Amino acid sequence: MLSDIALSRHSTLLEADALAVRLDIPSRFVHPYGRHMAKIDPALLREPKAERGKLILVSAITPTPFGEGKTVTTLGLSMGLNRRGASSIACVRQPSLGPVFGVKGGAAGGGHAQVVPMEAMNLHLTGDIHAVGAAHNLAAAALDARLYHERKLGDDFTAQTGLPRLNIGHILWPRVVDMNDRALRRVTLGLGDETAVERQGRFIITAASELMAILALASDLHDLRARIGRVRLAEAVDGSPITAEDLEVAGAMTALLKQAIAPTLMQTSEQTPVLVHAGPFANIAHGNSSVIADRIALRHADYVVTEAGFGTDMGLEKFFHIKARQSGLQPACVVLVATLRGIKANSGAFDFAPGQRPPAELTAPNQQLLELGMENLRWHIGNARRYGMPVVVALNRFPEDGDEELNWVMTQACLAGARSAALSEAFAKGGAGATTLADAVIEAAIQGSAPRWLYPSALPLRDKLTTLAERGYGASGVHLSDTAKAQLEMLSQQGLDHLSLCMAKTPLSISHDPALKGVPTGFVLPVEALVACTGAGFIYVLCGPVMTMPGLGSLPGYRHIDIDEHGDIIGLS
Structure with a gap:
């Protein structure tokens, strides 16, 4: 089988405007970015058009270093739905450069179920993450400048500037960069510079910025502006919050994000439409793609397939309590992704390190490990049902997986409360390998659902x-x-x-x-x-140590990335 990047280059791509025509999106809302990508103007949502689609939320068991194929399933399912004659759009997050050059690699899916062109998807895309970084760091620079000038001018500050004193006591807002760099976790700012206030600071990765979460949750440009104005940047000496509105920087921050609020229209290797937008981390933010992308997709397709970060205890929980609560979006069902090796890895019998290859015990038949790890899948099925959702288990098949173990897991999944379970071979076969899963999702989505919350908003x-x-x-x-x-x-x-x-x-x-x-x-x-x-x-x-600025490992992925004699990128996956 060809590499992911080779498969991407063998794909036949539609021109961006032709893809938009297929979705019945008027050309005035389509802003091409090259030949095969386009920004979709969120003003489209002001058009009198109802949301006709059903939202399908893809989650997973507890993640392992080997990957469960959640993005592959999201894209493959969307492709499988289209093969069944039901129009579908996938909505996914934009990859951060940190994981791309680190251990995890890209986030465009893989094999015959990926977003193409995958090098564009993984490397910068249309620059939205950089726009978030610029807006974030503008606020950081404005804070330190205000701190310096207020201290320098003292009681004369207001008389000379006409501005009220903010009396900054403690700065909450770090700086950001879209790269794994452990050397920036703690830094000294203003060192040896008489025109700056020396203080301790830190960097976080751009995807961990509150602005990234805001971009994913905003309903339109004016909502984005209002939310940025409410961001708490610092605390005054008396402990009261200092916001971006107080610092008078919220408007400029919004201006930097004016283009970033528009989702990017791309496609899979089978020309299934994909909206790529925002990339909030799932451990320190809500880990879901944008409300705007979902809303646009729901108007222009029968099914919208989107994914939640990590397992149901993380991205799915946050989808309901944060994204769904704020937006009113309501999934029709949950697809829970698992693999035989992932189930066995959750048995507790191993201690894995990132980047490690799966040991033989995980890829060979082993009923004991499977039974131990099955408890994790059962829990996630029950957890998704706790939110009122019908659950379809998608079991991603690897070449070495045996029918006996696969059938056992699917039977156990249904006994644990899943509405159905289906094999997915989207990686190897594209949409053709996900039609059985698509059938199961269509049946589950007909059932209907009403979200339930673990806690009411009014609870302390x-x-x-x-x-x-x-x-x-x-x-x-x-x-x-x-x-x-x-x-x-x-x-x-x-x-x-x-x-x-x-x-x-x-x-x-x-x-x-x-x-x-x-x-x-x-x-x-x-x-x-x-x-x-x-x-x-x-x-x-x-809750405990959570990394907001990852570091590069001893064997980082960037070692394999280069250009060949034709100027094409190689080594990206």
Whole structure:
């Protein structure tokens, strides 16, 4: 089988305007970016057209270093639906350059189920992430400049500038860069410069910026502007919040994002339309592509297939409590992705490192490991059903997988409460390998669904934490650090109890501890800190060490990326 990038280059692509015509999108809303990609103007949503499509949410079991093929399934399912005569659009996040050059690699899918051209998808695309970085860092620069000038001028600041003193006491806003770089996790700013205030700072990866979460949640440009104005950048000496509106930088930040608010129209290797937009991290943000992309797609297709980051305890939970609550979007069913090797890896019998190849025990028949790991799949099925969703299990097949084990898992999945289970061979066969899955999804979506929440919006923050820990993860309770206790009280006093929680925890376990595999119980969920993301509309809850600035490994992916004698990119996957 050819490499992913070779398969991408062998694909026959439609011109972007022809793809838009197929979707019945008027040309005035289509802004081509080269021949095969286009920005779709969100003003399209002001046209009098109803949302006719059904939203299908793709999630997964607890992730392993070997990948469960969630994006492949999202794209393959959309292609399979089109082969069944039901128009479908996939909505996915934009990849960050950090993972592309690190261990994880690109996020365009793979094999015969990928977004093409895949090098454009993985390398910059239309520059949206860079726009988020510029807007974010503008606010950071404005903060340090204001801090410097207020300290320099002192009591004369207002007289000389006409601006009120903000009295910045503590800066909350870090700087960002779209690259894994551990050297930037802690930095000293203004060192040796008499025209700057020397202080300790940090960088996070751009996808972890609150602006990225805002871009994914905004309903239109004016909503984006209002949300940016509410972003808390710092605290004054008296502890009161200082927002982007207070700093008078919100308008300029929005101007930098004016083009980024438009989703990018691309296609799969079978010319199935794909809307690529935003890329919030799933561990410290909500891990879903944009509301705008979903809304556009729902007007122009029978089915819209979108994915949630990591497992159901992460991206799916946040889809419902953050994205669905704010937007009103309602999935018709959940597709839960699993593999034999992923189920066995969740048995708890192994300790894996990122980039490690699957050991022989995972790829060879092993009923004992399968039975141990099956508990994790059962939990995720039950968790998706807890939100009121019919569940279809998509079992991605690898060449070495045996029929006996595959059939056993599908039978057990249905006994655990899945409406159905189907094999997916989209990687090897494209849409033809996902038609059985498509049939199962069509049947499940007809059933209809009504989302249920684990907690009501009106519940106090402390009770939301307890509910999510105990009902959402299976914990026996919550332990708040002294810092978290003080922050929780302050946030409640500021009238923010109505906000949803955005739990920042490891994706490698249902719990907070990556070493606890399978279905851990009896653990106490530690909460170290809570931060108000008032622009995004949630409270960020830090549960243990969560990486917001990854580092490059000892064998990073960039080593294999180059250009050949024809100037074509090679080594990207």
